[in-house]
């Protein structure tokens with residue numbers, strides 16, 4: 001078990017009233033799972049994903065990463081947890097415009113105490129994995145949308161995370177580029193045994209998962225699980 005969510009609820013306090021974004025959501029994720037989270041706009045998908053990273057504080061319930069209580073952790077414990085365990089892939093790629101592809105991939109390593117050459121080599125290896133080593137000195141604006149997302153995926157992997165959290169990673173891409181990115185995420189999931197949790201609107205993208213979670217109005221209305229790859 002890598003993630004356990006137990007009776008998780010999140011209420012946002014807003015001047016216009018309280019929003020019940022998550023209501024008693026419970027499920028388990030095993031190492032090597034590819035989890036997809038689908039549901040209508042406003043159903044709580046991003047909220048759920050960000051609570052896994054400790055970026056949103058839950059109101060009640062338990063979230064465990066292995067034996068680490070995410071819901072109870074301090075900010076410094078959460079920073080260390082993210083640094084060592086989590087990679088993020090976002091819909092808008094979130095690359096730094098004035099840094100080259102390889103500099104963007106190296107960025108998360110800034111907080112690690114390693115020789116620059118080692119950081120460069122790790123980043124280059126990941127650009128090779130995503131098929132972009134020949135674009136390493138390009139700025140984001142000199143890359144296509146699909147290439148930018150591949151750089152973002154390489155960046156998400158550079159701290160060697162066991163968990164990748166992806167929010168609509170194909171939301172800004174056309175269908176054929178979307179399949180490329182989904183196949184890349186699947187390859188990373190299978191070859192590197194990185195657990196994926198991916199929010200998506202697309203039924204086609206959801207088919208890449210072996211665990212499919214459906215949210216409706218903050219309620220987990222369906223969980224389907226097939227072929228767990230490796231259980232720990």
Ligand SMILES: Nc1ncnc2c1ncn2[C@@H]1O[C@H](COP(=O)(O)OP(=O)(O)OP(=O)(O)O)[C@@H](O)[C@H]1O
Pocket residue numbers: 012013014019020021039040041042043044045046047048
């Ligand atoms: N910071 C906030 N303060 C108050 N309400 C919020 C806040 N963030 C989100 N919400 C509300 O919580 C609910 C869930 O939002 P969330 O962003 O998790 O939805 P989502 O499923 O990711 O939607 P989408 O598919 O449009 O990205 C929504 O009704 C939203 O309006």
Ligand SMILES: [Mg+2]
Pocket residue numbers: 045046047167
């Ligand atoms: Mg969202």
